[in-house]
Structure formats: structure tokens, C-alpha cells
Amino acid sequence: MHFYLATSFIFPRSLRLRLFTLCFVATHLPLLGYSSWGLATGRIALTEFILLTLMTLFGTAIALIGIGALLNPIHALAETLNRREEAALPKMGDVIQTLYAGVHRAASTAQAQIDDLHVAAHEDTLTGIANRRGFLAQITALPRDQRRGCVAIIDIDHFKQVNDQLGHDEGDRVLAAFADRLSAQLRRVDRVARWGGEEFVIFFHGAAEDEACWSLSRIAAQMRSDPIGRIHGRPISFSAGVCRWGGDAVDGAMSAADTALYEAKQSGRDRICRAATAAQMV
Known part of the structure; x- marks a missing residue:
């Protein structure tokens, strides 16, 4: 939670873009380190630099696409909960399914309590007809x-x-x-x-x-x-x-x-x- 709050200044309204930014920076650290060392020592090799740059960009693309795909279920579940529907997820036992199960259980309990209050407010408990x-x-x-x-x-x-x-x-x-x-x-x-x-x-x-x-x-x-x-x-x-x-x-x-x-x-x-x-x- 502390890291989440500390990085909130980066795209504060989009967790997806924040993750993409952190992933981009992290995957480019080896390239930045190699470039800094080469410039400081004068021993940088152009072929190695180009190859490392291409592999860094390729790895970044894979990471960004993967993170985006992994975030899609969270957005889908949020929309499903807003519509008060139940999404069908394969039983993987991962954090997304745990998150969904907890939120859906809380939402269902809250809705059941609202329904009970509505019935109690509009129905006579003794006779079972409206009050x-x-x-x-x-x-x-x-x-x-x-x-x-x-x-x-x-x-x-x-x-x-x-x-x-x-x-x-x-x-x-x-x-x-x-x-x-x-x-x-x-x-x-x-x-x-x-x-x-x-x-x-x-x-x-x-x-x-x-x-x-x-x-x-x-x-x-x-x-x-x-x-x-x-x-x-x-x-x-x-x-x-x-x-x-x-x-x-x-x-x-x-x-x-x-x-x-x-x-x-x-x-x-x-x-x-x-x-x-x-x-x-x-």
C-alpha cells in the first residue's frame, strides 16, 4: 500500500498506465547501466549496444502486453460487479480470483441486506402482506x-x-x-x-x-x-x-x-x- 500511494503521482487516475511506466523504466535499467558504464570507460561496443537496445525494447513490449492482459480480468470483474452479475472464471486460485470472490461476497451480502431492509420496510411480518x-x-x-x-x-x-x-x-x-x-x-x-x-x-x-x-x-x-x-x-x-x-x-x-x-x-x-x-x- 505504501508503494502504491508513493507512486500515485504517476498517472493518478490509471493503474494500468502506472504499471506500464514502472515496467518500462525497470526493463530499461540494464540498457541505461550498460550505456553509463560504456560512456564512463569509453569501452562501449556499438554492436552490443544495438543488440541490447533491441532486446530491451522487445522485452519491454512483451512485459507491457502481458501486464495489460493480466489486468483485463480486473477491469472485467469491476464492470461485472457494477452490473451485479457473476462472471465465470476458471478456478486458478490466484490473487485475481481471490479478489473477485471477496468483493463479490461483500457485494452480495450488502445487496441481500438492502433487500431485507426493503422487505422489512414494506411488508408486514405477521401477515406477510404489504404494510x-x-x-x-x-x-x-x-x-x-x-x-x-x-x-x-x-x-x-x-x-x-x-x-x-x-x-x-x-x-x-x-x-x-x-x-x-x-x-x-x-x-x-x-x-x-x-x-x-x-x-x-x-x-x-x-x-x-x-x-x-x-x-x-x-x-x-x-x-x-x-x-x-x-x-x-x-x-x-x-x-x-x-x-x-x-x-x-x-x-x-x-x-x-x-x-x-x-x-x-x-x-x-x-x-x-x-x-x-x-x-x-x-
Whole structure:
């Protein structure tokens, strides 16, 4: 490292040219030594001088070409790592392969950690579906012409009683089962996420209010016929608020859907309410 830093003034931006320069100087030292001795003693022989010069130049050319060829794998590996690809190298066990293996391992580990952080930031660990951040990232990433549809906020009725009377483990199981039930009943183009606590959110892609409400009613009916759990002997149910969304800022539609959810809960729960017409996002 000390020699590397000490020679950095020679072509500081190109290791290849620096190596070429050092190689050129080193291979010409015998010729310079012979020339200096001949001039000092007056015993230089022209034929020997010409032959030594030609052989020095020939050796220099071979050394430069060889160094250039040996450096090519390093440049190729750097480009491969930048593209996050894996190069196929013959197993030679030399320093280049050792360097590549170490750097590639470090890069792969770093990328895996980045991927894990991205998943942790956008996925709910309990239910395996998107969390609030993941949901917002998904729908905002959609092209502008594919954002139209309906949003629904869903709340599991009396969920606090599930935790208080049946325990938090049962509460976690109910949340996971409810997420599975929603995911299984929706289309591939729809998006579902855990909004927080016992609240979930759905984006019904391209759906009108009637279609979104019908889909939720079908899920509610299935919750009664095939319960994911019971509280006080009755199947666990949910309430929902639905609002049309036209693709602009989703905050307004979510707020209107939340207001409709509040109305559903105030009206006795286990029901689906639509947002007021004035709040609809056309």
C-alpha cells in the first residue's frame, strides 16, 4: 500500500498506465547501466549496444502486453460487479480470483441486506402482506392511467375482545387468517395491505363502487359461513368504508373511506358503507 500511494503521482487516475511506466523504466535499467558504464570507460561496443537496445525494447513490449492482459480480468470483474452479475472464471486460485470472490461476497451480502431492509420496510411480518408504506409505494408506482378504482378501509369488529379474552396469540392468528382470506378473494390486479393494528386496506383496481362493495359483501358472507374465529360464540366480522379514487393524491380518498368506516362502526358494525358523494374522488 505504501508503494502504491508513493507512486500515485504517476498517472493518478490509471493503474494500468502506472504499471506500464514502472515496467518500462525497470526493463530499461540494464540498457541505461550498460550505456553509463560504456560512456564512463569509453569501452562501449556499438554492436552490443544495438543488440541490447533491441532486446530491451522487445522485452519491454512483451512485459507491457502481458501486464495489460493480466489486468483485463480486473477491469472485467469491476464492470461485472457494477452490473451485479457473476462472471465465470476458471478456478486458478490466484490473487485475481481471490479478489473477485471477496468483493463479490461483500457485494452480495450488502445487496441481500438492502433487500431485507426493503422487505422489512414494506411488508408486514405477521401477515406477510404489504404494510402501509408498502401499499402506498405499490399504488403510487402504478402508471397514472391505472390508478382509477376504489379504496376500502376495513376494520375487524371487536378485535380488542379477541386479544383480551382469547389472548394475543389468538389475536395474531386471526389477523393472519383475515389477511389470507382477503388475499384469496381478491383479483391479481387488486392490492391489499395491513394498514395498522386490526385495520386493512384494499385498492380495487378499475372497480366501481358497486363492484367493490359486492366483493366485500362476498367476503363478509364467507366470514359468516366459514369463520376465521368466534367471539361470544359469533363469527368474527368486519366493517368497511369504501371510496372511489380517481388517481390523484390518495390521501383524500383514504380519509373519505375512513369516515365511511366510522359510519359503519357507529351503525352497528358488520356492514359496508360508501363515502358521501361529495367526498368521492372521480
